[in-house]
Amino acid sequence: MIEQGTGNRPGAGSARLRLLDTATRLFYEAGIHSVGIDRIIAEAGVAKATFYKHFPSKDDLVLAYLEEIDRLGRAAVASLPDLAPRKMISAIMERISKAVIAGGWRGCPFLNAAAEYPDPASPVRQAIAARRAWYHQSLENLLAEDGDPAPSVTASLLVALSDGLLESAYLDDAESIPALVGEAVTRLLSRQCGDDGTSCTD
Amino acid sequence: MIEQGTGNRPGAGSARLRLLDTATRLFYEAGIHSVGIDRIIAEAGVAKATFYKHFPSKDDLVLAYLEEIDRLGRAAVASLPDLAPRKMISAIMERISKAVIAGGWRGCPFLNAAAEYPDPASPVRQAIAARRAWYHQSLENLLAEDGDPAPSVTASLLVALSDGLLESAYLDDAESIPALVGEAVTRLLSRQCGDDGTSCTD
DNA sequence: GACTATACAGACAGGTCTGTCTGTTTGCTA
DNA sequence: TAGCAAACAGACAGACCTGTCTGTATAGTC
Numbered sequence: 001m002i003e004q005g006t007g008n009r010p011g012a013g014s015a016r017l018r019l020l021d022t023a024t025r026l027f028y029e030a031g032i033h034s035v036g037i038d039r040i041i042a043e044a045g046v047a048k049a050t051f052y053k054h055f056p057s058k059d060d061l062v063l064a065y066l067e068e069i070d071r072l073g074r075a076a077v078a079s080l081p082d083l084a085p086r087k088m089i090s091a092i093m094e095r096i097s098k099a100v101i102a103g104g105w106r107g108c109p110f111l112n113a114a115a116e117y118p119d120p121a122s123p124v125r126q127a128i129a130a131r132r133a134w135y136h137q138s139l140e141n142l143l144a145e146d147g148d149p150a151p152s153v154t155a156s157l158l159v160a161l162s163d164g165l166l167e168s169a170y171l172d173d174a175e176s177i178p179a180l181v182g183e184a185v186t187r188l189l190s191r192q193c194g195d196d197g198t199s200c201t202d
Numbered sequence: 203m204i205e206q207g208t209g210n211r212p213g214a215g216s217a218r219l220r221l222l223d224t225a226t227r228l229f230y231e232a233g234i235h236s237v238g239i240d241r242i243i244a245e246a247g248v249a250k251a252t253f254y255k256h257f258p259s260k261d262d263l264v265l266a267y268l269e270e271i272d273r274l275g276r277a278a279v280a281s282l283p284d285l286a287p288r289k290m291i292s293a294i295m296e297r298i299s300k301a302v303i304a305g306g307w308r309g310c311p312f313l314n315a316a317a318e319y320p321d322p323a324s325p326v327r328q329a330i331a332a333r334r335a336w337y338h339q340s341l342e343n344l345l346a347e348d349g350d351p352a353p354s355v356t357a358s359l360l361v362a363l364s365d366g367l368l369e370s371a372y373l374d375d376a377e378s379i380p381a382l383v384g385e386a387v388t389r390l391l392s393r394q395c396g397d398d399g400t401s402c403t404d
Numbered sequence: 405g406a407c408t409a410t411a412c413a414g415a416c417a418g419g420t421c422t423g424t425c426t427g428t429t430t431g432c433t434a
Numbered sequence: 435t436a437g438c439a440a441a442c443a444g445a446c447a448g449a450c451c452t453g454t455c456t457g458t459a460t461a462g463t464c
Contacts, residue, residue: 015441031318033235036421047442052423106320111309111369115317116233118308132373156374156382157389160366167313167365168358171334180358187359188389217411238451249412254453 016054018044024065028109032062032116062113063123069109070131077138085146086189089139089158093185096162097178100169107170111163135159148190157188218256220246226267230311234264234318264315265325271311272333279340287348288391291341291360295387298364299380302371309372313365337361350392359390 022044026035037058041051055061080091099105106112110128117124139158143151161184169177224246228237239260243253257263282293301307308314312330319326341360345353363386371379 030320031235033233034318034320037423038421045442048423048444049425050441053440058422107313107317111313111373112317114369114373115309115314116236118232128373136374153382153385156370156378157363157386159374160363160370160382160386161359162366163369164362164364164366167316167369168362171313171316171330172338172358172361176358180355180362183355184359184362184390188386239453240451247412250414250453251455252411255410260452 015044015046015050019046019051019054019061020064020068023061024068027062027065028106028112029104032113059122059124063127066110066113066124066127066131070127070134073131074134085142089142089146089189090182090185092139092142093158093162093181094178096165096169097181100166100174100177105169105174108163108166111167132159135162143189146189154188154190158185161188217246217248217252221248221253221256221263222266222270225263226270229264229267230308230314231306234315261324261326265329268312268315268326268329268333272329272336275333276336287344291344291348291391292384292387294341294344295360295364295383296380298367298371299383302368302376302379307371307376310365310368313369334361337364345391348391356390356392360387363390 019040023035023040026040026043037048037051040061041048051061055064076095077092080088083091110131113124114128117128119125120129136155136159140151140155143154148154165177165180165184168180221242225237225242228242228245239250239253242263243250253263257266278297279294282290285293312333315326316330319330321327322331338357338361342353342357345356350356367379367382367386370382
């Protein structure tokens with residue numbers, strides 16, 4: 001899907017790629033409204049006309065930015081090894097720790113974007129809603145497989161905890177997150193013994 | 203504390219109040235960077251020079267906006283009736299439901315502001331950090347009183363869940379929040395029977 | 405009435421924003 | 435060599451941004 005130009009045609013598609021990469025970095029680091037087109041094209045080394053050829057408006061670039069992150073996240077989850085449901089849930093939640101420990105964490109890109117886009121009907125907000133629906137549904141399916149008595153409620157709590165831990169990593173202390181993720185999963189999932197590695201000794 | 207001018211001195215202090223009220227509404231509804239000074243003074247009915255007399259810069263107004271919300275939140279918690287620790291924790295968490303059900307919820311003002319202020323050294327971010335530290339400490343104290351074996355960890359989980367539920371109310375479904383708040387508290391707090399109303403039948 | 409404090413109205417400067425436009429260069433293809 | 439598609443450079447328009455400034459009106463106080 002990602003066509004890394006520069007094969008035979010030195011610039012074919014690479015301008016779009018550079019724009020999206022640069023915008024991703026700048027939008028995430030500085031916030032969306034704080035970053036102007038001029039800065040993006042300067043740092044990407046792309047002419048303004050070329051930018052507006054690939055993205056009819058700035059909001060189209062913002063949308064592409066979020067959709068690309070969404071795509072990568074879904075691909076990462078899809079490529080997880082096939083484990084028992086509860087271990088899958090743990091693996092998904094532990095992606096939080098990995099994202100946060102890497103450094104330069106500036107909060108969840110979707111929550112940050114939502115803060116800047118108040119209109120729920122805007123394409124940006126709809127992309128965020130789609131992302132959240134996918135995440136919730138993925139967890140709910142696994143919880144149902146795991147025999148959770150209220151998979152939708154538990155999934156909502158896991159989504160909320162994911163959001164909260166991602167924000168906590170940004171605003172409080174990133175290093176404490178991995179331990180908190182484990183603790184949260186242990187406490188939130190209903191104790192059902194026998195399936196797999198949960199302790200169930202209490 | 204709130205002095206609604208127009209008593210004997212028709213305009214004494216009321217300009218600052220109108221500015222802060224208007225800014226609070228607009229910053230929260232539309233986002234901080236999206237609202238210009240011109241719009242604030244127009245809707246507040248205040249001259250620009252008057253604005254800059256009360257607030258040396260826009261960031262000072264932003265800071266006043268967050269500090270006022272912080273002050274109100276702390277006052278509301280301080281004025282809760284004196285209950286047993288666990289009930290106090292529940293009461294604090296249930297403030298989430300009340301805030302969210304009222305309608306017009308646009309997410310946590312502090313998380314929204316943090317999304318727009320990347321520099322952790324900025325006064326805005328420091329106000330956010332102070333708010334979060336207060337909230338965490340308040341919960342931790344109550345948990346310690348309640349005999350929680352790891353009050354700091356549990357407090358961190360409650361903070362994360364608060365953040366997450368507030369975001370969920372904004373982006374997913376506000377009406378489901380009250381039930382989720384109760385469920386979250388039940389599942390997160392360690393089961394210690396005998397104190398008060400926790401079921402402890404499992 | 406004179407003085408002071410407060411707020412009003414609005415022009416202005418200097419910068420930045422998005423988006424459009426003209427014209428040039430580059431490199432592949434026929 | 436000619437043609438074409440893509441990207442380059444950068445001027446420009448029109449709006450909006452923050453912050454400064456000048457001048458006026460009002461109300462309370464001495």
